[in-house]
Amino acid sequence: MLEDWGWSAFFTEQFKPWEKSGYLPARVIRGEKNYFRVWTLAGELTVRFTGKVRHQAGGRANLPVVGDWVVVEPQPSSRGIIHARLERKSSFSRNLPGTRKGKERIEQQVIAANVDLVFIVSGLDQDFNLRRIERYLTLVSTSGAEAVILLNKTDLCDNPEEYKEQVETIAGNSPVYLCMARDAEQLDLLVRYLKPGQTIALLGSSGVGKSTIINGMLREERQKIGEVSLSDGKGRHTTTHRELILFPTGGILMDNPGMRELHLWGEAEDLAGSFADIDTLALNCKFRNCRHITEPGCAVIKAIEAGELNQERLDSYHKLKSELSNLRHRR
Ligand SMILES: Nc1nc2c(ncn2[C@@H]2O[C@H](COP(=O)(O)OP(=O)(O)O)[C@@H](O)[C@H]2O)c(=O)[nH]1
Ligand SMILES: [Mg+2]
Ligand SMILES: [Zn+2]
Structure with missing residues (x-):
C-alpha cells in the first residue's frame, strides 16, 4: 500500500x-x-x-x-x-556556504523531505558536544518535524545520567534517552516510535551509531557499520548515502551520512522553537527588542546572574542567531 x-x-x-x-x-x-x-x-x-x-x-x-x-x-x-x-509536507535544509569565482555565496541544500520525527543521535564519548545538539534541535525545529534525543554509547561513559540531565536542560519538550546500541534489546523503546506511514530520520555526526541503532531496531545487519579510528575517534567507511528503509511492522527509517558541517538555513525567529527557555524569559525584558547583551532590565541576563540560565546556552543562542541573521542579510 x-x-x-x-x-x-x-x-x-x-x-x-x-x-x-x-x-x-x-x-x-x-x-x-x-x-x-x-x-x-x-x-x-x-x-x-x-x-x-x-x-x-x-x-x-x-x-x-x-x-x-x-x-x-x-x-x-x-x-x-x-x-x-510533489509539494513537501516538511523538509530539512542547511546552508552550503562556499565561494564561486572568488565571491562568497550561500546556497540552500535540502537534505531530506517528508520526515515526521527525527532521532538526534549523539555519542557519550569524547565527541560529545551540547552545542552541536542545540544546532540539530534548531535544524529540526525549522523543519516542522519532532525530535527525540538519543545519547548512545553509555558503555563508554562513567556518568551517563549526568549527561542526560545536562541535555534535558536544552531539550525543550523533546524526550532524551540513554542507550547502548550494540545491545539491541535497549532499542525496543525506540521501536515504539515507529508508526505505519511515518518517517523517522536519524541525524548526527559520523560514528555516533546511527546505522548500529537501525540494525538493532531491525534485528538485522542491514546497514554497514563504520569502524571508528582509535586515533581520532572519527568513523570511517561509514554510511555514504541517505536511504529509506521500510520497517517490517510498519514505519520508515531514514539512515543518513554524517554531516561534517551543519550551517543553518532558516530565519532568526526559528530559534524560538529550540530556545523556548530564552524566548520565554525575554518576555520580561524591559525593551521589546532587547538583544540580551548589555541592555538594562534584561530578564535573560538577570536569569544568568541568578544561576537559572547558563552563559554557554546564551552564547550559543547568540551565535546561532547571528548565523541566521547574516544568512537573511545575504539572501
Ligand atoms: N562502544 C560502543 N560502540 C558503539 C555503540 N554503538 C555503535 N558503536 C560503534 O560506533 C561505530 C560507528 O557506528 P555506526 O553505526 O557506523 O555510526 P554512524 O556513522 O552514526 O552510522 C561502530 O564501530 C559501532 O560498532 C555503543 O553503544 N557503544
Ligand atoms: Mg552510518
Ligand atoms: Zn533581554
Missing part, C-alpha cells in the same frame, strides 16, 4: 492531474549521483528526471531528494522517468 510508504491525502490531492496518465506515485528512497531509486506500487525502479523537471525547479533546492514523492513514468526493465515532484 502507498500509505505504508507515507502517502496521504495531502499527496492524493496533488496527484489528481496525473491520475489518468499511467504515471505512478513514487517515493525517493535513495539518491545516487545521476539517478534515484524510488519505491512504487510496481516495485523499486531506477529513475532519472527530465530536463524539464530540472528547468522548472529553477534551483537545486527544488530538485527531488530522498523522502520526496515524485511522479514517475515507468519504463521497461525497472526503469523510469521523473516528471514532477
Whole structure:
C-alpha cells in the first residue's frame, strides 16, 4: 500500500492531474549521483528526471531528494522517468556556504523531505558536544518535524545520567534517552516510535551509531557499520548515502551520512522553537527588542546572574542567531 510508504491525502490531492496518465506515485528512497531509486506500487525502479523537471525547479533546492514523492513514468526493465515532484509536507535544509569565482555565496541544500520525527543521535564519548545538539534541535525545529534525543554509547561513559540531565536542560519538550546500541534489546523503546506511514530520520555526526541503532531496531545487519579510528575517534567507511528503509511492522527509517558541517538555513525567529527557555524569559525584558547583551532590565541576563540560565546556552543562542541573521542579510 502507498500509505505504508507515507502517502496521504495531502499527496492524493496533488496527484489528481496525473491520475489518468499511467504515471505512478513514487517515493525517493535513495539518491545516487545521476539517478534515484524510488519505491512504487510496481516495485523499486531506477529513475532519472527530465530536463524539464530540472528547468522548472529553477534551483537545486527544488530538485527531488530522498523522502520526496515524485511522479514517475515507468519504463521497461525497472526503469523510469521523473516528471514532477510533489509539494513537501516538511523538509530539512542547511546552508552550503562556499565561494564561486572568488565571491562568497550561500546556497540552500535540502537534505531530506517528508520526515515526521527525527532521532538526534549523539555519542557519550569524547565527541560529545551540547552545542552541536542545540544546532540539530534548531535544524529540526525549522523543519516542522519532532525530535527525540538519543545519547548512545553509555558503555563508554562513567556518568551517563549526568549527561542526560545536562541535555534535558536544552531539550525543550523533546524526550532524551540513554542507550547502548550494540545491545539491541535497549532499542525496543525506540521501536515504539515507529508508526505505519511515518518517517523517522536519524541525524548526527559520523560514528555516533546511527546505522548500529537501525540494525538493532531491525534485528538485522542491514546497514554497514563504520569502524571508528582509535586515533581520532572519527568513523570511517561509514554510511555514504541517505536511504529509506521500510520497517517490517510498519514505519520508515531514514539512515543518513554524517554531516561534517551543519550551517543553518532558516530565519532568526526559528530559534524560538529550540530556545523556548530564552524566548520565554525575554518576555520580561524591559525593551521589546532587547538583544540580551548589555541592555538594562534584561530578564535573560538577570536569569544568568541568578544561576537559572547558563552563559554557554546564551552564547550559543547568540551565535546561532547571528548565523541566521547574516544568512537573511545575504539572501
Ligand atoms: N562502544 C560502543 N560502540 C558503539 C555503540 N554503538 C555503535 N558503536 C560503534 O560506533 C561505530 C560507528 O557506528 P555506526 O553505526 O557506523 O555510526 P554512524 O556513522 O552514526 O552510522 C561502530 O564501530 C559501532 O560498532 C555503543 O553503544 N557503544
Ligand atoms: Mg552510518
Ligand atoms: Zn533581554
